[in-house]
Amino acid sequence: MTAQTLKEHKKAGILIAIVLILAAGIIWYLTRPVNTPLTLHGNVDVRQVSLTFNASERIATMNVEEGDRVHKGDVLATLNTTPLKLTIARCQAQIAQQKAVVAKMHNGSRPEEIAEAAAAVQSAQAEADNAAADYQRMSTLYASNAISRQTLDTAEAKAKSTAASLAKSQSAHALADNGYRQEDIDAAEAQLQSLENELQTAQYNLSQATLIAPQDGVIRSRLVEPGDMASPSTPVYTLSLDTTKWIRAYISENRLGQIHEGQTATVTIDSVPTPLTGQVGYISDTAEFTPKSVETEDLRTSLVYEVRIYVTDLDNVLRLGMPATVTF
Incomplete structure (x- = not known):
């Protein structure tokens, strides 16, 4: 091997070493831990509840408008109560009547009522006897063609009617004298309970x-107006609650290791002069494409993780949708 060849091999080795060093440097740069300050952009989010009536009736009043602040216990709306009040009055009258019936069943008839029932039996007995005798007489006359068939039928109908009245009077007298059966009392009490329910x-x-x-x-939303028909499935208002507020932001996978649940952060709102203190309360387990509402355009097509930074808003200055900057 000549000196020239050795020299060329030496140059090639140096070039290969340089390429390897550069490649290692690039790999290190791309995979190095990112320790630069982390800033996320997001929006204020709050819990909301749909308020509905638990009854079906026409809406009478709507007492608040969109944007109004309300407090626990405030009356927001009312229904037409006229049909409900009429139903209550009817039930109360029926209950009073049924209570009197049950009390009478338990107490039994008074002596004067028993005597009155006995007198009614005697009167009905006399009428029945007279009608029966009259019918017998009419039958004899009809047999000799002294009266018409219609006259005989009238006498027969009266005899049957007075006999039925006698049986009814006798039953009423027996009831007054002996009292009501237990099963009748139970049925009356069951009816009273049904009315009370x-x-x-x-x-x-x-x-x-x-x-x-x-x-x-x-x-936040006023969804119906007076005169509309309310029902349990028809929302009346949407209420944004003051109890819990957070910043909804998104973080890329390569920065995910810089945050953890419980970590504190500084939250800045353009319209709020004093920064707020927040705490990471939720980190999504699933990657998603960044929503279009995210501030940074180059992240909108990237896979990111949702992060919620909960804040304490003692002065109640945060509003749903406000843009916020979160710094760790």
Whole structure:
């Protein structure tokens, strides 16, 4: 091997070494831990609840508008209660009547009522006897062609009618004298219980005719108007709650190792002069394509992870959708 050949081999070795060093440097740069400060861009998010009536009736009043602040217990809307109040009044009247029936069954008839029933039997007996005798007489006259068939039929009908009245009077006297059977009393008490249950249902429906704010918050949407038909499946308002607020942001996979749940962060809002303190409360386990609402255009087609940074908004200055900058 000549000196020239050795020299060429030496140059080739040097070039290969340089290429390997450069490749190693590039690999290290691409895979190195990123320790630069982390800044995420996102928007304020809040919990929302759809408020509905638990009854079906026409809406009478709508007391708040979109953007109004409400407090727990505030009356937001009411239903037309006239049909419900009429139902309650009817149930109360029926219950009072049925209670009197049950009390009479338990107490039995008074002596004067028994005497009255006995007198009614005697009167019915006399009428039945007279009608029967009259029918017999008419039958004899009809046999001798002294009266028409119609006259005989009238006498027969009266005899049967008075006999039925006598049987009814005798049954009423026996009931007054002996009292009601236990199964009749049980049936009357069951009817009373059914009426009381119906009253409770009507009173509950009346209590559901008022829509109450479940928590403090801001009315975001007013979805119906007075005169509309309300139902459990028809939202009336959308309420943004004050209880929990967070910043929804997205982070790329190569920066994911820089955050963890419980980590504190500084949240900056353009319209709020003082930065807020936040804490990472949620990191998604699943990658997704960044929503179009993200601020950085080059990340919109990238796979990222959703992050929620919860903040304490004591002054209630944060509003749904506000852009926010989160710095770790």
